[in-house]
Amino acid sequence: MIRIGIVGCGRILPAHLRGYRRLREVGFDNFRITALCARKIADTEMYAKRGKGPPQRPAVTNAPGDPLAIDNEYVSDFQKDIDVALYDDYEEMIEEGPVDAINDFTSHGMHHLVASKACENDKHLLTQKPLAVTIAAAKMMCEDFEANNLTLGVFENWRFCDKARFMRWLIDENIVGDPQMFLFGNVGNWWTPDKVVARTPWRHIKKFGGGIALDLGVHQFHLARLLLGEIVSVMGTTHVVEPKRHYINADGTSETMNCDADDVFNASFTTQKGAFGTLTASWAGHGEGTHFGSGPVLYGSKGRIQRDTLTLDDGSTHDIADLYRKRCDPDRKEAEFPKGLTNEFASAQLDWIRAIEEGRPPQTSGREGLADLAAAFAILESNLAGRRITIDEIIDDSVSKYQVPINEHYNIQK
Numbered sequence: 001m002i003r004i005g006i007v008g009c010g011r012i013l014p015a016h017l018r019g020y021r022r023l024r025e026v027g028f029d030n031f032r033i034t035a036l037c038a039r040k041i042a043d044t045e046m047y048a049k050r051g052k053g054p055p056q057r058p059a060v061t062n063a064p065g066d067p068l069a070i071d072n073e074y075v076s077d078f079q080k081d082i083d084v085a086l087y088d089d090y091e092e093m094i095e096e097g098p099v100d101a102i103n104d105f106t107s108h109g110m111h112h113l114v115a116s117k118a119c120e121n122d123k124h125l126l127t128q129k130p131l132a133v134t135i136a137a138a139k140m141m142c143e144d145f146e147a148n149n150l151t152l153g154v155f156e157n158w159r160f161c162d163k164a165r166f167m168r169w170l171i172d173e174n175i176v177g178d179p180q181m182f183l184f185g186n187v188g189n190w191w192t193p194d195k196v197v198a199r200t201p202w203r204h205i206k207k208f209g210g211g212i213a214l215d216l217g218v219h220q221f222h223l224a225r226l227l228l229g230e231i232v233s234v235m236g237t238t239h240v241v242e243p244k245r246h247y248i249n250a251d252g253t254s255e256t257m258n259c260d261a262d263d264v265f266n267a268s269f270t271t272q273k274g275a276f277g278t279l280t281a282s283w284a285g286h287g288e289g290t291h292f293g294s295g296p297v298l299y300g301s302k303g304r305i306q307r308d309t310l311t312l313d314d315g316s317t318h319d320i321a322d323l324y325r326k327r328c329d330p331d332r333k334e335a336e337f338p339k340g341l342t343n344e345f346a347s348a349q350l351d352w353i354r355a356i357e358e359g360r361p362p363q364t365s366g367r368e369g370l371a372d373l374a375a376a377f378a379i380l381e382s383n384l385a386g387r388r389i390t391i392d393e394i395i396d397d398s399v400s401k402y403q404v405p406i407n408e409h410y411n412i413q414k
Helices: 013-025 041-048 090-096 108-120 135-147 162-172 217-228 320-327 330-336 344-358 366-385 391-395 401-410
Strands: 002-007 031-037 085-087 101-104 124-128 152-155 179-187 231-239 244-248 254-258 264-271 276-282 290-300 303-306 309-312 317-319
Touching: 002 090, 002 344, 013 031, 013 041, 013 344, 031 041, 031 090, 041 085, 085 090, 090 108, 101 108, 108 124, 108 135, 124 344, 135 152, 135 366, 135 391, 135 401, 152 344, 152 366, 162 217, 162 290, 162 320, 179 217, 217 231, 217 264, 217 276, 217 290, 217 366, 231 366, 231 391, 264 366, 309 320, 317 320, 366 391, 366 401
Parallel strands: 002 031, 002 101, 031 085, 101 124, 124 152, 179 276
Antiparallel strands: 179 290, 231 264, 244 254, 264 276, 290 303, 303 309, 309 317
């Protein structure tokens, strides 16, 4: 049994607890949540036991499918046999707590700090995306965990979404053909025109790893890499359209903050296999929101996948879920949706737990997270340099102007 300690009891935690509950409901019993840690003990009490402690924070959105729309989940909902230890110091929890492995659900700038303490104490780690606040910090995390033979994963739920699985299967079976082009973008759909994202001001501060390129760009690039292969180069532009944003406090008062991290990015990329794509994302935009292609769009040499539909060159259309259900090999189905799991949070956690047990990297390993982060930072570095940036330049830190003040702020050494 793997004893898991969770650092960070913010608004994303209910989605993770729901994932763990789903695992228990279908019969996975090889883990326990044994510790919770937050800056205030009262915050841990919100999630430990139903009917005890302060009320949970309300969900910050009602957008369908958004994990931040989930609330009202407790450890006690799926775990009755072990009480959860509560901490307000993550170092104490990692050093002295009843834990074998750590979930890090803190802000971006904390990831390398939690990782360092976990590695020092021989604890496996699954950290929220993005992997780290800079490339130097991310490489340090990967190297340290590899040197100590510990499992490092980044929580990238997009990989485990059903549509991502369906699209990858259509490529593997040569139904859509060789991937050629990928398009993904939205403007003005969430937190617009000038709301603070998820009521977390740090997301708009550069030195804390804020900005939409690091927050959403890593998601988009992970999906692009899953479908089209490794990214070679990126040309990007970023903007701060709304330099002031506001949020509502719990008492109903409004606060305004200054923002210096990007709230819009545009990027074009190329891959090792000759495919290419365009990505756009924005937390800004007045009026009605816009989705380009109603979600990710993949063009292959035999057809196009848009949303739920495959359109082939002969003009026929097919529901991708229906194709997968009827034609996918049963062993692959079980591997991708164990015991019928369709909750991507549950699937991601299960893969990490199994990776620890089997002594292998998880599907979303630290190295995978580093590749996603490098592509996202390539957008930001390209915007400063005014030219196309290669991923190699990002990984070897030969192009890192954007990251210099962040590394200095956290005293991160290259």
